[in-house]
Amino acid sequence: xxxxxxxxxxxxxxxxxxxxxxxxxxxxxxxxxxxxxxxxxxxxxxxxxxxxxxxxxxxxxxxxxxxxxxxxxxxxxxxxxxxxxxxxxxxxxxxxxxxxxxxxxxxxxxxxxxxxxxxxxxxxxxxxxxxxxxxxxxxxxxxxxxxxxxxxxxxxxxxxxxxxxxxxxxxxxxxxxxxxxxxxxxxxxxxxxxxxxxxxxxxxxxxxxxxxxxxxxxxxxxxxxxxxxxxxxxxxxxxxxxxxxxxxxxxxxxxxxxx
Amino acid sequence: xxxxxxxxxxxxxxxxxxxxxxxxxxxxxxxxxxxxxxxxxxxxxxxxxxxxxxxxxxxxxxxxxxxxxxxxxxxxxxxxxxxxxxxxxxxxxxxxxxxxxxxxxxxxxxxxxxxxxxxxxxxxxxxxxxxxxxxxxxxxxxxxxxxxxxxxxxxxxxxxxxxxxxxxxxxxxxxxxxxxxxxxxxxxxxxxxxxxxxxxxxxxxxxxxxxxxxxxxxxxxxxxxxxxxxxxxxxxxxxxxxxxxxxxxxxxxxxxxxx
Numbered sequence: 001x002x003x004x005x006x007x008x009x010x011x012x013x014x015x016x017x018x019x020x021x022x023x024x025x026x027x028x029x030x031x032x033x034x035x036x037x038x039x040x041x042x043x044x045x046x047x048x049x050x051x052x053x054x055x056x057x058x059x060x061x062x063x064x065x066x067x068x069x070x071x072x073x074x075x076x077x078x079x080x081x082x083x084x085x086x087x088x089x090x091x092x093x094x095x096x097x098x099x100x101x102x103x104x105x106x107x108x109x110x111x112x113x114x115x116x117x118x119x120x121x122x123x124x125x126x127x128x129x130x131x132x133x134x135x136x137x138x139x140x141x142x143x144x145x146x147x148x149x150x151x152x153x154x155x156x157x158x159x160x161x162x163x164x165x166x167x168x169x170x171x172x173x174x175x176x177x178x179x180x181x182x183x184x185x186x187x188x189x190x191x192x193x194x195x196x197x198x199x200x201x202x203x204x205x206x207x208x209x210x211x212x213x214x215x216x217x218x219x220x221x222x223x224x225x226x227x228x229x230x231x232x233x234x235x236x237x238x239x240x241x242x243x244x245x246x247x248x249x250x251x252x253x254x255x256x257x258x259x
Numbered sequence: 260x261x262x263x264x265x266x267x268x269x270x271x272x273x274x275x276x277x278x279x280x281x282x283x284x285x286x287x288x289x290x291x292x293x294x295x296x297x298x299x300x301x302x303x304x305x306x307x308x309x310x311x312x313x314x315x316x317x318x319x320x321x322x323x324x325x326x327x328x329x330x331x332x333x334x335x336x337x338x339x340x341x342x343x344x345x346x347x348x349x350x351x352x353x354x355x356x357x358x359x360x361x362x363x364x365x366x367x368x369x370x371x372x373x374x375x376x377x378x379x380x381x382x383x384x385x386x387x388x389x390x391x392x393x394x395x396x397x398x399x400x401x402x403x404x405x406x407x408x409x410x411x412x413x414x415x416x417x418x419x420x421x422x423x424x425x426x427x428x429x430x431x432x433x434x435x436x437x438x439x440x441x442x443x444x445x446x447x448x449x450x451x452x453x454x455x456x457x458x459x460x461x462x463x464x465x466x467x468x469x470x471x472x473x474x475x476x477x478x479x480x481x482x483x484x485x486x487x488x489x490x491x492x493x494x495x496x497x498x499x500x501x502x503x504x505x506x507x508x509x510x511x512x513x514x515x516x517x518x
Contacts, residue, residue: 014275014277015477016275017273017275019272104516104517119431168468171430171432173517174439174469174508174509174510175467175469175508175510175511176449176467176508177466177467177468177469178469178473178476208435208436210433210434211435213433213435214438214479217472217473217476218276218476218477221474221496222273237480248435249435250434251432251434257365258517259432
């Protein structure tokens with residue numbers, strides 16, 4: 001078992017966002033935890049108690065052999081959506097295999113709810129920086145991936161850590177991608193201010209912050225897509241321990257007015 | 260004029276996210292720039308070239324006298340939406356006065372496009388931590404607010420800085436609020452990787468990152484809502500100078516498939 005984190009929830013004195021460079025190309029079946037431990041040693045001198053390690057889903061997928069060598073044979077629905085989107089029908093078939101529901105299709109646009117429950121373009125399938133593979137699927141269970149990495153990192157460095165597996169998603173209303181948390185281990189994904197009083201004594205309402213997503217976004221700022229920085233150490237953030245994983249980050253479709 | 264920033268876009272060695280505490284309660288008409296300069300001196304020892312200052316819209320609104328003493332008299336549309344949402348009809352009238360379009364209404368939910376172009380709940384009107392006022396509206400022009408603060412901070416500290424005015428918004432699909440950029444001055448809000456080649460020589464596509472939103476999210480992690488940390492200094496992020504403000508962050512409604 002990983003050591004329990006000794007987290008102190010005092011006012012924050014500042015956070016450091018530290019890139020973990022020097023990770024070699026990750027092949028299918030690679031021991032990603034070992035690669036990260038070595039790279040963290042070199043980049044940051046090791047982890048300290050309370051660190052959060054944000055890991056790009058791309059390298060998790062590569063290590064977990066989520067590479068796809070070629071597109072599947074398209075069925076009727078894939079051909080229909082290919083005609084709408086202008087995408088290759090085989091690419092669409094691969095997206096549909098990773099999807100639970102298609103939410104929107106339009107020229108150049110295919111937004112789905114994935115089999116994992118994420119709403120994103122193209123089921124999160126990655127077609128750049130995939131090595132020899134044609135495409136790379138998202139990890140099967142990013143919470144489980146985060147938990148496995150956390151266990152290994154905590155043992156190796158002998159400290160309590162949290163792990164976030166992240167990917168960049170688009171969003172309605174606002175332009176540009178932002179990095180969000182797909183998998184979370186060890187920490188509460190949502191920080192809940194509800195019920196606390198403001199300095200004027202008024203109860204704060206509606207202030208549940210998606211801190212795991214904000215941590216992923218902070219990490220992206222040093223994840224240079226071209227220079228192999230697939231992981232980031234965030235130091236100094238006083239997280240709340242939790243076994244809840246990422247589930248709290250997915251909005252109940254029944255309470256989502258924009259599906 | 261503010262000094263031109265001397266920004267070096269070399270690989271990032273790490274980012275520091277530094278809370279600016281010690282800001283007193285901000286009254287209508289307060290010189291927020293002076294308050295921030297003094298608090299930044301104490302909290303971080305001053306700004307250095309290339310720093311980004313993220314400022315919560317709440318204190319910008321307070322200084323810019325966006326307090327509202329009481330709700331307006333509701334009209335028919337406000338009464339109709341109050342019946343749907345369960346909100347007070349006067350509160351709804353105030354939301355409508357700050358709105359361009361109502362996108363969704365349901366029990367407990369009123370999502371609008373604001374007069375500024377933001378899509379958010381309740382037109383971003385704040386009813387907690389508002390001092391003596393009943394409510395607080397968003398700044399009239401957050402880009403202009405950011406530019407004024409930037410000019411003052413750059414003069415005071417004699418360095419090139421960027422400023423982001425931020426607020427916490429909900430979003431479809433994912434639960435929990437995240438801090439986003441309402442106003443931007445000095446830096447490009449979007450970082451565009453398109454056209455660059457990955458290590459395998461393949462051109463990267465679709466990789467425009469909303470870095471101003473990610474910076475706002477990083478800042479929120481140290482903006483304790485209860486302890487008066489209304490500003491954050493982010494040090495070590497190599498931004499691209501730009502006069503474009505926040506406009507690039509707002510998705511063209513014609514290309515938004517979830518309105």
